[in-house]
Amino acid sequence: MLVALVLMLLALSNEGRVNGERGDRQCEFNPSLSPRPHSVSILEFGAVGDGKTLNTIAFQNAIFYLKSFSDKGGAQLYVPPGTWLTESFNLTSHLTLFLEKGAVIIGSQDPSQWDVVEPLPSYGRGLEVPGGRYQSLINGYMLHDVVITGNNGTIDGMGFTWWESFRSHSLNYSRPHLVELVASNDVVVSNLTFLNAPAYSIHPVYCSNVRIHNISIFAPPESPYTVGIVPDSSDHVCIEECTIATGYDAIALKSGWDEYGIAYGRPTENVHIRRVHLQASYGSSLAFGSDMSGGISNVVVEHVILDNSKGGIEFRTVRGRGGYMKEIIISDVEMKNINTAIVATAYCGSHPDDKFDPNALPTLDHFIFQDIIGTNITIAGSFAGLQESPFTNICLSNITLSVNYASSTTWNCSNVSGVSDSVIPKPCPDLDSPSKYSSSCFSMLSMKGKTAVSGMVSMK
Numbered sequence: 001m002l003v004a005l006v007l008m009l010l011a012l013s014n015e016g017r018v019n020g021e022r023g024d025r026q027c028e029f030n031p032s033l034s035p036r037p038h039s040v041s042i043l044e045f046g047a048v049g050d051g052k053t054l055n056t057i058a059f060q061n062a063i064f065y066l067k068s069f070s071d072k073g074g075a076q077l078y079v080p081p082g083t084w085l086t087e088s089f090n091l092t093s094h095l096t097l098f099l100e101k102g103a104v105i106i107g108s109q110d111p112s113q114w115d116v117v118e119p120l121p122s123y124g125r126g127l128e129v130p131g132g133r134y135q136s137l138i139n140g141y142m143l144h145d146v147v148i149t150g151n152n153g154t155i156d157g158m159g160f161t162w163w164e165s166f167r168s169h170s171l172n173y174s175r176p177h178l179v180e181l182v183a184s185n186d187v188v189v190s191n192l193t194f195l196n197a198p199a200y201s202i203h204p205v206y207c208s209n210v211r212i213h214n215i216s217i218f219a220p221p222e223s224p225y226t227v228g229i230v231p232d233s234s235d236h237v238c239i240e241e242c243t244i245a246t247g248y249d250a251i252a253l254k255s256g257w258d259e260y261g262i263a264y265g266r267p268t269e270n271v272h273i274r275r276v277h278l279q280a281s282y283g284s285s286l287a288f289g290s291d292m293s294g295g296i297s298n299v300v301v302e303h304v305i306l307d308n309s310k311g312g313i314e315f316r317t318v319r320g321r322g323g324y325m326k327e328i329i330i331s332d333v334e335m336k337n338i339n340t341a342i343v344a345t346a347y348c349g350s351h352p353d354d355k356f357d358p359n360a361l362p363t364l365d366h367f368i369f370q371d372i373i374g375t376n377i378t379i380a381g382s383f384a385g386l387q388e389s390p391f392t393n394i395c396l397s398n399i400t401l402s403v404n405y406a407s408s409t410t411w412n413c414s415n416v417s418g419v420s421d422s423v424i425p426k427p428c429p430d431l432d433s434p435s436k437y438s439s440s441c442f443s444m445l446s447m448k449g450k451t452a453v454s455g456m457v458s459m460k
Contacts, residue, residue: 025270025272026211026236026238026270026271026272027211027238027239027272027274033096033147033149035076036075036076036096037069037073038072038073038074038075038076039077039078040062040065040075040077040078041078041080042058042062042077042079042080042084043080044062045058045059045062045065046058047062047084049081049083050082050083051083051084051106053085054087054108055084055085055086056086056087056089056108058086059089060090063077063089063090063091063092063095064092066095067092067093067095069094070092070093070094073094074093074094074095074145075094075096076096076098077096077097079097079099079100079103079105079150079153080100080102080103081100082102082104084103084104084106085107085108086105086106086107086108086137087107087108087113087114087115087137088114088115088135088136088139088176089137089138090141091138091139091140091143091148091181092140092143093143093146094144095143095145095146095147096147096148097138097147097148098149098150098151098153099149099150099153099155099192100151100153101150101151101152101153103150103153104153104154104155105137105138105153105155106156106157106158107137107158107198109158109161111134111165111172114134114135115134115135116132116133116134116135117132117133117134117135118132119131119132119174120205120256121264122205122233122257122260122264122293123256123257124257124259124353125352126173127174127257128171128175128199129171129172129174130352131173132174133173133174133175134175134176136176136178136179137155137157137178137179138155138180139179139181139182140180140184140187141181141183141184142183142184143185143187144185144186146184146186146187147188148179148189148190148192149189149190149191149192150191150192151191152191152192153192153193154192154193154194155178155179155192155193155194155195156194156196157176157178157196157197157201158196159196159198159219159223159226160196162176162198163198163223163224163226166224166225167224174199175198177197177199177200177201177202178197178198178201178202179194179202180200180203180204180205181204181207181210182205182206183206184204184206185208185209186208186209187204187207187210187211188210188213189202189211189212189213189215190211190212190213190214191213191215192215193215193216193217194216194217194218194228195217195219196219196220196223197219197226197227197246198226199225199226199227200226200227200228201219201226201227201228201229201246202215202217202228202230203230203232204230204231204234205230205233205234206233206234206266207234207235207237208234208235208236210231210234210237212229212237212238212239212240212242213238213240214241214242215229215241215242215243216243217242217244217245217246217250218245218246219247220247221247221282223247224247224248225247225248225283226246226247226248227248227249227250227283228242228244228246228249228251229242229244229251229252230252230253230254231253231254231268231271232255233254233255233256233266233267233268235267235268235269235270237268237271237272238271238272238273239251239271239273239276240272240274240275240276241275241276242277243276243277244277244278244279245278245281246279246281247282247283248281248282248283249280249283249284249286249287250279250280250283250284250287251273251278251285251286252284252288253268253271253287253289253296254289254292255267255268255291255293255295255296256292256323257293257321257352258293258320258351258352258355258356258357258360259293259355259356259360260293260352261291261321261322262293262294262322262323262357262360264294265294267294267295267296267297268295268296268297269295269297269299270298271298271299271300272299273299273301273302274300274301274302274303274304275303275304276304276305277304278304278305278309279308279309280309280310280311281308281310282310283309283311284309284311284313284314284343285304285307285309285312286301286304286306286312286314286330287315288314288315288316288325288328289315289316289317289325289348289349290317290318290321290348290349291321292316292321292323292324292325292362293321293322293323293360295325295326296323296326297324297326297327297328298327298328299327299329300328300329301328301329301330301331301333302329302331302332303332304332304334305333305334305335305336306335306336307335307337308336308338309337309338309339310338310339311338311339311340311343312333312335312338312341312343312374312377313330313333313341313369314340314342314344315343315344315345315364316345316348316349317345317346317362317364318346318347318348318349318350318351318362319346319358319360319362320356320357320358320359321356321362322357322360322361323362323363324363324364325362325364325365325367326364326365326366326367328366328367329367329368329370330367330369330370331370331371331372332371332372333372333373334373334374335372335374335375335377335401336376337375338374338377338378339377339378339379340377340378340380340382341372341374341377341380341401342381342382342383343381343382344364344367344382344384344385344394345382345383345384346364346384346386346389346391361388362389363389364391365391365392365393366392366395367391367393367394367395367418368395368397369394369395369396369397370395370396370397370398370399371397372398372399372401373399373401374400374401375402377403377407378404378406378407379403379409379410379411379412380410380411380427381410381411381412381413381431382412382413383412383413383416383428383430383431384412384413384414384415385415385416386415389415390415390416390417391415391416391418392418393417393418394416394417394419394431395419395420396418396419396420396421396423396427397420397421397422397423398421398422398423399423399424401424401425403425410425411426412428413428413429413431416430416431417431418431419431419432420432
């Protein structure tokens with residue numbers, strides 16, 4: 001039953017807290033979602049799936065009706081095969097939105113038909129344009145127990161108009177996303193395809209207990225700053241079995257922007273990412289920041305394939321951002337056709353206004369990279385910390401990166417310190433100080449329940 005599922009999710013959350021908030025546990029619980037006791041079809045509310053008829057009112061009315069079942073075990077809104085044009089609509093608690101195979105929800109391309117909402121408090125303004133932002137296609141606010149799933153149905157943002165407005169600097173407000181859930185908990189997004197997002201495809205922000213499973217996301221390489229999945233100031237997040245190819249970043253972890261993110265103070269933490277295939281044409285397959293003022297910590301990434309991307313794994317921040325990124329383990333990675341395999345930089349990102357504190361220095365500490373293989377890599381790694389706040393406890397082990405002929409420098413390092421073992425090509429001396437850092441690497445691996453590599457053990 002659904003109630004039992006929710007109780008189990010809550011129990012899992014409490015177990016994580018009791019045992020030290022281990023990020024690698026988030027994907028260990030694989031819920032089997034029970035059918036809702038009540039179900040209606042969007043057809044019952046006058047929707048027409050011809051790709052031309054606007055169905056916003058049908059979606060709104062259907063969800064308003066299903067809200068009455070929230071205390072009766074919840075309900076399902078069934079979307080049958082067809083092409084269903086709509087503007088933004090809001091979900092409700094204890095709801096399953098189910099897209100059948102052949103069902104395609106498409107977003108209206110007329111910005112005048114999209115509502116404008118307030119900026120998120122951890123950002124203080126729209127990311128692209130000062131002021132408000134266009135409401136996303138599918139939304140939820142302060143919801144509990146929400147499932148967006150299907151039999152490989154599709155949600156298509158039809159982002160071409162939005163991309164052109166971004167390029168031409170003609171946006172009145174910041175672009176919408178495909179799915180945005182705000183301050184919600186016990187969220188599942190699964191078994192769907194997301195296409196052509198105006199900006200982000202899936203954006204859980206201020207959420208807890210989020211599971212994103214078996215999702216395909218695609219936006220063409222030329223789509224500007226399109227991003228796949230963005231956990232933002234959210235905790236207890238699992239992302240697994242996903243295939244993502246976007247114009248900018250495939251997965252990006254964030255937690256707010258400068259003084260707004262620092263004041264809001266909600267980190268992204270306890271995140272588990274595994275068995276994903278990521279491609280990012282002009283960004284990074286896996287990105288952290290640069291919006292990270294609330295902090296990012298306790299992240300485990302394992303068994304991933306990264307290919308055909310500008311960056312493989314990238315940590316971004318900038319002076320004035322504040323916040324931290326710490327206790328992150330990335331292992332069992334296969335890379336192919338990547339310009340820079342591993343990047344950590346404190347020189348990336350702009351500021352929302354002139355009210356930021358230039359003395360708010362970001363902290364990067366306790367990162368482990370192990371068991372990574374790369375082919376056709378141009379630059380193995382680039383680490384650039386701040387002199388006043390260097391990157392510390394960077395641990396590299398069992399990494400082999402085949403660097404291509406275009407490379408003149410394999411590693412670039414400044415204001416960074418750490419340890420390395422069995423790394424090819426040999427990293428810069430700043431990352432080769434075993435006596436000082438090896439015990440710290442080993443302790444972190446043990447704390448996270450990972451198996452320490454033999455090289456780290458021998459250097460302890």
